[in-house]
Amino acid sequence: MPTNVSLYRVNFPHLQHFVPFLISLNSFSSSSSSKITDPSSINNRHNFLDSMRNLKTIDSAFIFFHKMITMNPFPSPKDFTLLFGLIVKLKHYATAISLIKHLYSLGVKPNVFTLTIVINCLCHLNHTHFGLSVLGIMFKIGLNPTLVTLNTIVNGLCVQGNVVQAMRLVDELDKMGYRPSSHTYGSMVNGLCRMGDIPAAIRFLKKMEERKCKPSVVAYSTIMDALCKDRLVSEALNLRSEMVSKGIQPNLVTYTCLIHGLCNSGRWKEASTLLSEMMQKGIFPNVQTFTILVDAFCKEGLIMGAKSIISYMIQMGEEPNVVTYNSLITGYCLQNKMNEATKVFDLMIDKGCLPSIVTYNSLIHGWCKIKNVDKAIYLLGEVVNKGLDPDIATLNTLIGGFCKAWKPLAAKELFFTMHKYGQFPDLQTCAIILDGLFKCNSHSEAISLFREIEKMNLDLHILIYNIMLDGMCSSGKTKDARKLFSSLPAKGLKFDVYTYTIMIQGLCKEGLLDDAEDLLINMEEDGCMPDMCTYNVLVQGLLRKYYFSRSKKYLQIMKDKGFSIDATTTELLIYSFSANERNDHLHEFLQKNVGLSIQEGM
Incomplete structure (x- = not known):
């Protein structure tokens, strides 16, 4: 550990004193003594702890800590653990570590609970590697980590994407007699889903069962949520059925993620059925569930339906939050109903909901x-x-x-x-x-x-150059566009179908039809296949110059590829027929190969 001190000071200055802290922990042994005596005034102590439970600010935490280290008799480790836990809830992780370090400097022996808090704080600060060091020191000084300790470090590794390392740690601890819980495995399932490896997460469920550890509803719900986010809603519903068949009942989170997935997929009837099923089981929607429904209705343009949902949620005792109001405002904005959107904005402020x-x-x-x-x-x-x-x-x-x-x-x-x-x-x-x-x-x-x-x-990105090429061609600067187009390969950029189509259209606009056809050939040789739009702009360019015989070739290709002609191409074809004075051969070609029949009198 000492060899890494200089590196640590450079990369993590806000925790630069933590390495000496780790080193100092090694000086403790299981025989170390602590300043613990029984409280002489139990009522006062209870009052003190009750007031500490109402801790709201970090400044108050400092005051409590100062009072505690000057108390006589000295508070128990349990009392300090309560304070440090409250500081963690305030998300002042570095402060918690600093105060624990100060407590140890007073001669208080490290215990499994305070060191678990240290590990938790380090994980939240994205320094799980130091958390592993603390875990090692716990074993060294004779402390046996609890399952909470192990779950904390496993979760920290998984959150940071080190799922493989977490698996190795669990296997090692399993050999030492520490049996992973469903929470331990749940953290790894969550980590795999965060990495996007849903198949591995599903396999992990099977592994849990093989190890005689029943998967929790949380683990199943995590995978279902990941599947829904990947638009694999049917797979998520199948997993739910599997879960229920094993005696694991869905909870609010399960239903909420499935309803969200169904709404996003436009499967309204199934979402409604699931909502009814949920409520029949005595599981009532929370603000998140209602907000999902409001958002889905608004995106479908069903503003009145969204408002009805909000009215119902208020009747159910759930107040809309900022996300709910945002969904309704966005819904009105999508319909250009800005006065209505502004009314919702004013309402949320009146309700004390900050935008x-x-x-x-x-x-x-x-x-x-x-x-x-x-x-x-x-x-x-x-x-x-x-x-x-x-x-x-x-x-x-x-x-x-x-x-x-x-x-x-x-x-x-x-x-x-x-x-x-x-x-x-x-x-x-x-x-x-x-x-x-x-x-x-x-x-x-x-x-x-x-x-x-x-x-x-x-x-x-090539997108930026496509915009420039399109703008240049549209403004008659085709020469500049061709120069820019020629320079792109040297910049390491690969043309896409839009790049080629833009240039073909620009060349056609300038009457450079031979160059346009040559570029189409180059496009195909480059492995970029022309799409329907590419062929339409080339055919239009040829028709505008009355090169109908040349356009026939591409119209045939379009038919063979299943591409449709657009409105502009259709209009030009009709004009070509009229200009050719009812050329029967032309009419026959259009009807047979393009599916376009020109009626008498047109």
């Missing part, structure tokens, strides 16, 4: 969607005044809103001043503003800004 940045983002997006950027800017000011931090989504939405409202200069100004809000442009920001500037006909501004973006330390 989050998500709330403001929904409203800002709604106002930008209907091109009322003044309202959106006002809300940005309110975000700052309320002490909330605008996130990248807030600013990206506003930049897009400025462009939609034909205010490209305002969009550029915000782009270059994002740092004032603690944010910096990302790829999505760049895509939004470049696309917006082109759509505002600010072509030169877009190209100039693109040159600035290229100087930024961003790994530009």
Whole structure:
């Protein structure tokens, strides 16, 4: 351990004194004495502990600790454990470690409970490796870890993605006589699901049964939730059936994740059936369950249904939370009902529910969607005044809103001043503003800004270049687009179907049809298969130049591939038929190969 001290001081300065603390623990042995005496005034001690249980702030914790270490008789380890546990609940993990260290410096012997708290704190601080060191020291000084100790370290490893190490630890401890519980295995199931390895998590359930450890409803629910998030709702429902067949009954969490998965998959009837089943079993929805339903209804545009659910949840004694209100606000914004969205916003404030940045983002997006950027800017000011931090989504939405409202200069100004809000442009920001500037006909501004973006330390995606190529071609700068297109392979970028289609369309627009057909050949040779849109733009280019015989080849290919012709291609084909003065051969080809029948008089 001493050899790692310098590395530890560099990487973890906020815990730089912890290594000496670990070393000092080694000086204790099972024969160490502690300053423990029986309390002489049990009533006063009870009053003291009762008041300590109401601990709300870390400042109060310091006061209690100071009083305790000066008390005579000295409080028991159990009393200190209670205090440290309360500090952990306040999430002041480093403080808890520091106070435990101070307690040991007074000569108090380490015990399994305080060291378990130390391990828990280290795991929460993402220093599980030091937690393992504490576990080793516990064995060395003659302390036997409890199952809670082992579960704490196993959970810490799994949360940090070290599931394999957790499995090895469990196997070693199993050999030492420490039998893993369903909670131990549940942590590993959760870790596997967090890693996205659901099949391994399911196999682990079988392993639990082989080891005579009955899987808990928590373990099953964790896997069901992961399956639902991966849109594998049917598999989740099958797992639920398996669970019930083994005598394990679903709980509120089980039903909630399944209802969420069914709603996200549009399986409303099944979700409703599951909700009814849940309530018939005496398991009533909580605010999370209700919020899932509200969100699902809003996304389907069923605002009145969502409002009915909120009314019912209030009748059931569940108050809507910020997520519930956010769902309803977003629902109204999706329907451009901004006055209604604002009413919900005012209502949540009246109810004492503080808006989050998500709330403001929904409203800002709604106002930008209907091109009322003044309202959106006002809300940005309110975000700052309320002490909330605008996130990248807030600013990206506003930049897009400025462009939609034909205010490209305002969009550029915000782009270059994002740092004032603690944010910096990302790829999505760049895509939004470049696309917006082109759509505002600010072509030169877009190209100039693109040159600035290229100087930024961003790994530009092909999407950004597609926007530039499309904008250049649309604004008649096909020559510049071809130059940029040719430079992309040297940047390590691979063309996608959109890149090729954009360039083929640009070449067709300039009448460079031979080049367009050559590019189609290059596209296929590059292993990028043309899609329906690619063929449509090429056929349209040929038809506009009256090259019907050349277009027939691609129309036949489209038919063979099962691609449809779009409205523009259809219109040009009809025009070609009219221009050819009822060419019967042409009519026959269109009817046979394209499925287009031109009626008399057209």
